[in-house]
Amino acid sequence: MQAPLFAVEEPQAPRPSVGVSAPLGTPVLACQDNLAFMEGLPDGQFKLIVTSPPYNIGKDYEAKTSLTAWLEGQKRVIAECVRLLHPQGSICWQVGNYVRKREIIPLDVVLHPVFAELGLKLRNRIIWHFGHGLHCAKRLSGRYETINWWTLGDDYTWNLDAIRVPSKYPGKRHFKGPNIGKLSGNPKGKNPSDVWTFPNVKNNHPEKTAHPCQFPVELVERLVLAMTEEGDAVFDPYMGVGSSIIAALKHGRAAWGCDLMPEYVETARDRVRQLRAGTLRTRPMNKPVYDPSLPNGGH
Numbered sequence: 001m002q003a004p005l006f007a008v009e010e011p012q013a014p015r016p017s018v019g020v021s022a023p024l025g026t027p028v029l030a031c032q033d034n035l036a037f038m039e040g041l042p043d044g045q046f047k048l049i050v051t052s053p054p055y056n057i058g059k060d061y062e063a064k065t066s067l068t069a070w071l072e073g074q075k076r077v078i079a080e081c082v083r084l085l086h087p088q089g090s091i092c093w094q095v096g097n098y099v100r101k102r103e104i105i106p107l108d109v110v111l112h113p114v115f116a117e118l119g120l121k122l123r124n125r126i127i128w129h130f131g132h133g134l135h136c137a138k139r140l141s142g143r144y145e146t147i148n149w150w151t152l153g154d155d156y157t158w159n160l161d162a163i164r165v166p167s168k169y170p171g172k173r174h175f176k177g178p179n180i181g182k183l184s185g186n187p188k189g190k191n192p193s194d195v196w197t198f199p200n201v202k203n204n205h206p207e208k209t210a211h212p213c214q215f216p217v218e219l220v221e222r223l224v225l226a227m228t229e230e231g232d233a234v235f236d237p238y239m240g241v242g243s244s245i246i247a248a249l250k251h252g253r254a255a256w257g258c259d260l261m262p263e264y265v266e267t268a269r270d271r272v273r274q275l276r277a278g279t280l281r282t283r284p285m286n287k288p289v290y291d292p293s294l295p296n297g298g299h
């Protein structure tokens, strides 16, 4: 028997339809295998599908398998995600390395042909840099993973202004040429580039739950703001404790997600309740990263 779907505060509520008609405040959070969850959903509805799949490195929530078997599983899930993707939509697949006898295999390299053969186009390979992780003795310690941003077509939703960051020299002006005296940069701020520094969710992070590898909410918020409009639907097929759900709801998007592990889904439900109550702690977008060389770490 399939595990039941549930809405956060209305366990008996019927499953809402996807898209603009989905009730915005009521995320659909399923404790279910993602292929089973996606099977019944209509084509072309999600504006953003953002996720981080298991990397096949033996975490509590995954059975370590061969890279070939992992890839076959990913192909099936990605093909279903592409079916569900809105024509102007984006898929953001966040991955790191598979490690085999100390050899690293970057999973985005392995996955590139899968997305490309399904007709998607890679727009950015965003480097997510973070400060903490395992200390390696025989190679350099890994301090980044990638978010691979794919779109179906060339006409995709893209709101750069929504994610601009403060310019280094906001008052800088052209000193020669036809625009002399005018501001040389965009007064709304600069493009955040394809290298993003967000602290990863370790024990001292305000968002930490029992999940071993959560997304920082601020990372998903940036994707949601840039790649969707208010009222659009966002889906995370490996939802974990619902960080993508929180990011979507914070910005008035409909949120859908599923995960196999009941305890993670329960935590996701709880986080949504806290968000509604105004008690959920999330690290603010654009808060500077702690810098021990500055007074109070620069905060």
Ligand SMILES: C[S@@+](CC[C@H](N)C(=O)[O-])C[C@H]1O[C@@H](n2cnc3c(N)ncnc32)[C@H](O)[C@@H]1O
Pocket: 032, 033, 034, 035, 051, 052, 053, 054, 055, 061, 062, 211, 213, 214, 215, 216, 237, 238, 239, 240, 241, 242, 243, 244, 258, 259, 260, 261, 264
């Ligand atoms: C890397 S974690 C994602 C964490 C998530 N980004 C968050 O912020 O909490 C991958 C998740 O995929 C879930 N998972 C693994 N296989 C799954 C499947 N077939 N269907 C749905 N979820 C699955 C695991 O339980 C785990 O929580």
